[in-house]
Amino acid sequence: MNQLMEKMSLREKIGQLLCLHIKGIDYEDKDLDYLRVRNAITEEHIGGLILFHGEAKAAVRLLNGYQKLSRLPLLVSSDIERGVGQILKGGTEFPTNMAIGATFHPEFTRMQGRITAIEARAVGIHVAYAPVADVNSNPDNPIINIRSYGEDPNWVARFVEGYIQGVQGNDVLATAK
Numbered sequence: 001m002n003q004l005m006e007k008m009s010l011r012e013k014i015g016q017l018l019c020l021h022i023k024g025i026d027y028e029d030k031d032l033d034y035l036r037v038r039n040a041i042t043e044e045h046i047g048g049l050i051l052f053h054g055e056a057k058a059a060v061r062l063l064n065g066y067q068k069l070s071r072l073p074l075l076v077s078s079d080i081e082r083g084v085g086q087i088l089k090g091g092t093e094f095p096t097n098m099a100i101g102a103t104f105h106p107e108f109t110r111m112q113g114r115i116t117a118i119e120a121r122a123v124g125i126h127v128a129y130a131p132v133a134d135v136n137s138n139p140d141n142p143i144i145n146i147r148s149y150g151e152d153p154n155w156v157a158r159f160v161e162g163y164i165q166g167v168q169g170n171d172v173l174a175t176a177k
């Protein structure tokens with residue numbers, strides 16, 4: 001790693017700290033969004049991509065193409081709290097965390113994490129911006145609400161732990177938030 005860093009210019013090192021938002025769709029070679037990302041990869045040497053809405057098969061083609069353009073592997077992340085289907089057609093979309101929390105079976109989140117990770121890796125996603133670790137201490141909070149596993153911090157912790165084990169046990173990094 002040190003040898004690689006020594007060979008990189010300051011511009012390349014800075015580029016590795018940057019991630020661009022992309023959609024998982026098929027682009028034409030002359031599409032401005034495609035050209036913007038392609039240029040950022042080849043000229044600015046960005047380090048990662050954040051995948052948002054699209055279709056699973058198109059996302060695979062797009063990510064594979066972008067990976068081929070990059071000198072170093074791109075770190076691909078996505079906000080997949082409820083599974084890959086939350087952002088990509090063709091993936092599994094799970095119920096809200098509150099619905100899963102209402103089952104009182106934390107092992108369900110381990111299974112959810114496992115399925116999410118398997119699908120994420122198949123698409124080319126390495127980092128899941130999930131699980132939500134917030135406790136629903138204020139039911140009127142529109143941001144947390146059904147994204148939380150519940151009101152009891154101990155139960156929420158068990159569900160969060162299960163999800164992290166399922167995701168990271170299947171080679172995707174979890175990001176508790």
